[in-house]
Amino acid sequence: MTQRTVELSILRYRPEEDDKPWFQTYQVPCDEDWVVLDAINYVKDHLDGSLSYRWSCHMAVCGSCSMMINGDPALSCKTFIRDLPEGPVRIEPLANFPIERDLVVVMDDFMEKLQRVKPYLIRSTEKPLEEGQHLQSPAELKKFKQYTLCINCACCYSACPQYALIPEFIGPAALTLAHRYNQDSRDQGRDEREDVVASNEGIWDCSFAGACSDVCPKHVDPASAVQQMKIASTVDWFMRRLGLGGGKS
Amino acid sequence: MARSNKPMVWSLFAAGGTVAAFVMPVLMLLTIMAGYGQLTDSLGYEGMKSFASGWMGKLFLLVVIVTCLWHAAHRARTALHGLGLRADKAVAVIGYGIASLGSLLAVFYLLRI
Incomplete structure (x- = not known):
């Protein structure tokens, strides 16, 4: 399976140590059939265990993993990395909601x-x-x-x-x-x-x-x-x- | 919570949107063609004047003008709010005021034909 390294630019906000949200970048080796959530899970498992985000079913049923991907709201489990343009992928918490922590918003x-x-x-x-x-x-x-x-x-x-x-x-x-x-x-x-x-x-x-x-x-x-x-x-x-x-x- | 009175303006807005989408392009084309003298006599000045003399013609023109005016007023109100103007009351009064005045003038001039 073809693999390519994709840069994820993820908005971080940890209320106890950050004054305001900031972007952290990660280099993620992605398989061709990966969705954005797979790449974020890779970050959590291998690169940075402190990243917070919501997800559950990984099959567009639970509705937990919605976030802004390159500026548009989408389910990260339904957005294939191969469908995104080349270059860094910008990932932010859902717009119009207060940020609780990293990609987790107050609903x-x-x-x-x-x-x-x-x-x-x-x-x-x-x-x-x-x-x-x-x-x-x-x-x-x-x-x-x-x-x-x-x-x-x-x-x-x-x-x-x-x-x-x-x-x-x-x-x-x-x-x-x-x-x-x-x-x-x-x-x-x-x-x-x-x-x-x-x-x-x-x-x-x-x-x-x-x-x-x-x-x-x-x-x-x-x-x-x-x-x-x-x-x-x-x-x-x-x-x-x-x-x-x-x-x- | 109290139920809104917006249906009053929204119904005119919705009717005007439908009229604007279907009738206005045709009327604009006919007007441009008239300007270049490309219309048959039945759609020329005398033909249109006799159309506007009858009650059906007056009613048609009134509906087109009034609903399109109210459509434009309500659309402008929503658009200006979307663009960041935070004076909704003033925009509503001015916009709907112009639409009301235009509606009255339409009645006045149509009745004179």
Whole structure:
């Protein structure tokens, strides 16, 4: 197997000894089939055990290893080194999040926003067990299945120009998850979620730059979910003004 | 959290975006062709004047002008915020003010034809 030495330029920040983040370079002998995460693991195992970063599954399922690679948010386990341009590879923690240590960021804001959109099935009346399952047709499933594929890697928050400007913005992944449950035929909780979704900090802070969908490693297309919710919330708004329902204001 | 009133301007923005994408290029091409005298008589001054005299013609022109004005105002508001201008209220008042004035002028002039 062909091997080439690649220079990794990794942002380091250890709060107890560094005043501000700085770049450290490592020369890594990379196999042709290596992804960026393999190269970082090589650094940790052979060159510098003090490097901190998150990873788990190494197969684009867990969403832990997202980071900035040459300035773009991506899963390091899904980015092949051979696909990157020649020269040093710049690796930084996810943009728009505070750095906890080296490549590890503080995700508290994202986690809190995920909870606020109530991303679970809400029923106004529970169906008795003896009545059996909630059946769902393939067409009903298709309406939201794409939006279930999110792995909470937060690449979309890192790419979103609006989240960078407005920290209160609920943001792409959380809004998409709200839409996922709104579109589920078993769910009855849309009106509750609209309190957050249809507020100024919800869908209306999105300027439809579409960067979230560009960088999403699972092709969830959060921008489409947000635009669909804008249309639905706009219909609600006019219905309320006309006294034809549309939820509370 | 209170639900936003942005749907009011966003609906005009969205409608204007659709109109701008589909109708404006055609109207711009026709206008340029008219400038070079390359239009058939039905699309010339007299033809267009009779088009704008009828209610359907007036309505078409009004929808095109008004929605495109509001689209431009809202797009400018978002773009200026993205470019770092932190005076959203002032930008909104000025932009939507121009769009409102333009809408009123469109009604006024269309009714005079």
